[in-house]
Amino acid sequence: MDVKLRLVQFCEGGASGEGCRRVGVELVNGGCVVDVTAVDPTIPKDMKTFLQQWDTSAPAAARVAEAAPTDHTLQPGTFELQAPIYDPQKLICVGLNYIDHCTEQNVPVPKEPVIFNKFASTITEPNGFILLSDETKCLDYEVEMAFIVCKRGKNIKESEAMSHVAGYMVAHDVSARDWQLHRNGGQWLIGKTFDTFSPLGPAIVTTPSLSDPHNLGIRCRLNGETVQNSNTNQLVHKTQGLVTFLSRFMTLEPGDVVLTGTPPGVGCFRKPPLYLKKGDVVECEIDEIGTIRNIVQ
Numbered sequence: 001m002d003v004k005l006r007l008v009q010f011c012e013g014g015a016s017g018e019g020c021r022r023v024g025v026e027l028v029n030g031g032c033v034v035d036v037t038a039v040d041p042t043i044p045k046d047m048k049t050f051l052q053q054w055d056t057s058a059p060a061a062a063r064v065a066e067a068a069p070t071d072h073t074l075q076p077g078t079f080e081l082q083a084p085i086y087d088p089q090k091l092i093c094v095g096l097n098y099i100d101h102c103t104e105q106n107v108p109v110p111k112e113p114v115i116f117n118k119f120a121s122t123i124t125e126p127n128g129f130i131l132l133s134d135e136t137k138c139l140d141y142e143v144e145m146a147f148i149v150c151k152r153g154k155n156i157k158e159s160e161a162m163s164h165v166a167g168y169m170v171a172h173d174v175s176a177r178d179w180q181l182h183r184n185g186g187q188w189l190i191g192k193t194f195d196t197f198s199p200l201g202p203a204i205v206t207t208p209s210l211s212d213p214h215n216l217g218i219r220c221r222l223n224g225e226t227v228q229n230s231n232t233n234q235l236v237h238k239t240q241g242l243v244t245f246l247s248r249f250m251t252l253e254p255g256d257v258v259l260t261g262t263p264p265g266v267g268c269f270r271k272p273p274l275y276l277k278k279g280d281v282v283e284c285e286i287d288e289i290g291t292i293r294n295i296v297q
Helices: 047-052 054-067 099-105 158-164 177-182 239-249
Strands: 006-012 022-026 079-082 091-095 114-118 143-149 165-172 198-206 217-222 225-231 257-259 281-286 290-296
Touching: 006 047, 022 054, 047 054, 079 198, 143 217, 143 281, 158 165, 158 239, 165 257, 165 281, 165 290, 198 290, 239 257
Parallel strands: 091 257
Antiparallel strands: 006 022, 006 079, 006 198, 091 114, 143 165, 143 257, 165 198, 217 225, 217 281, 281 290
16 A cells, blocks of 8 residues: 555653553654544554554545644644554564674574564563663663564465555664573573563654665664664565565464564674663664664663
């Protein structure tokens, strides 16, 4: 569906939490948000339902946003961006999916996608805190591009894969490297799935809004210093291939999120290693999609 949108979830007036969240459309100029559900009550207020009704919700939201009614256009400072989604059925991750990241580790480029997962309880706001738990001494950063599913499917052909994708977000795959790499029998799950380990946002940018999702600059800054800097053209397995591969084994559902992997420069492969500490500010950025900024607490 050829709909250009920057979809967000937001809360007004200092409120926070599930009860206040509504779907809106971010306007590129000025950072304003159109409260589309206030204009058209048929548009679902929560993102998962919005995605489940994509064929009707997306065009309706686009029509309202194009009109940009003044009385329902929120100015910066009057609302807080939330994560675009909090309740995906699946939060799927792809490992070793940048050619330059494989080179960094001196490992072969995977012929098949390396798949693991995180839990939805890891999701936090694009400007939320990352909690540094006493359970880890090796907290690491990973900027990633994520895509989100808008159409149910199983055994999806690659030629039809993009019709199942609503758009893209910036994701931060925070990792407890001690648990991921050296504990729990080599299983990655615990090291990837502490609370707050998946900041997402700032918006779901629909595919037609992007020049090419597989040719975008991607970077991570730690306290203002660039620590990761690459391009999504380095992706080994791109969106279409990942949709097809994953749907061989599982039914993809609207709202499912796929984190597509991180480029080189992560802390654990630096000499000496560079791990996050309290007070650190991590900015993850992808050209044309946006920036999320999280403080370690």
